[in-house]
Amino acid sequence: MFKIVHHISDIQPAVAGKKEIRFLTQPNGITLGCYLFSDSKTFDSIEALECRGIAFDGKGQIVSRPLHKFFNLGEKESLFPDRVLARDDIVAIFDKIDGSMIATARIDGKLAWRSRKSFDSAVVKLTANLLDSSQNAGIQTFAEEVASSGLTAIFELTHPQARIVVAPEAAALRLLHVRDNVTGAYVMLDPGHAIHDLIVRHRVPLVERFDGLSLAGALESLAEMNGREGFVVQFANGDMLKAKCPWYQRLHRSITFLRERDIAWLAIKEELDDVKGALAEAGIDLAAVNEVETRLKTMLGGMMDEVEALYQKGRDLDRKDFAIATRAHPLFGLAMQRYLGKEVTLLDWYGRTRLKNDFSLRVLANETLADAMDG
Known part of the structure; x- marks a missing residue:
């Protein structure tokens, strides 16, 4: 499903004709490949799907790989509800948090925090302040170990100063996924992966998973859902879809x-x-x-x-x-x-x-x- 990526040359040439996707070098020397805007033809290849903040160092080597681009329920024909409900390869359903994506990178042997397009955005600064607290020391240590292992930890930040629609009660950083930088695999889907021991050891808070919930049950519950955004559904090949509740959509x-x-x-x-x-x-x-x-x-x-x-x-x-x-x-x-x-x-x-x-x-x-x- 996902492109093997070692170097920027594994991605950039394949999307060179797309003006909406840019590879811009940051002040710290890292080049981020990200779409700035999109239309229905932007994400028509596995390379384009990765241009959601994929990062490379000064030599072009991959250093961070956040979430790939994925779509809403019903947004594409293959994601119409009847087709999705007929699938038998759903492996996870978890909370769709109304927050900001924060991910790790390894730069010159050190951990760095980043958002989709920046290493010094407002949400990155909020994250740094949050991690200064001793109660979040485990997250920091976990992130350092993950980044040094060629993986990217992907968190959701919710913060009163970064409200989107749902008002968070307090600032929080919760782990959503961990990706292999080279293969793109979401390693938390592998029950035998060492990442699970690492999560437990450092007491890393997780985005809630609904292990006993069927897809039909999840979709049915959207109609009565309030105060939340919805669900993310993940398939065995790593792909995902978003299902948002009417309450959230009305607020938007x-x-x-x-x-x-x-x-x-x-x-x-x-x-x-x-x-x-x-x-x-x-x-x-x-x-x-x-x-x-x-x-x-x-x-x-x-x-x-x-x-x-x-x-x-x-x-x-x-x-x-x-x-x-x-x-x-x-x-x-x-x-x-x-x-x-x-x-x-x-x-x-x-x-x-x-x-x-x-x-x-x-x-x-x-x-x-x-x-x-x-x-």
């Missing part, structure tokens, strides 16, 4: 966004997969939604190309001269982020400054569709 207001501007906004916020799953399950043609998503991807890809061209042209200038040379360009702020080795916040900038001009309030569906979604 996802299935009510049917204008093209709202679809574009959801794509920028990385919430459009929720909409697609709900629309597909209702039997709605996704052609209009896909058209908006593809148009957005084309625009953003062109802007990223401009930013990269500005950076390459002035990369050898000192900071002052680079600023003078590029300050008249509309993308100056983003180019300066690239020059300084920071995360290029294209999506945030575009959402604030350009989206309303580029996408109209044209309604993508009629009252019949709205009634279907309300039902």
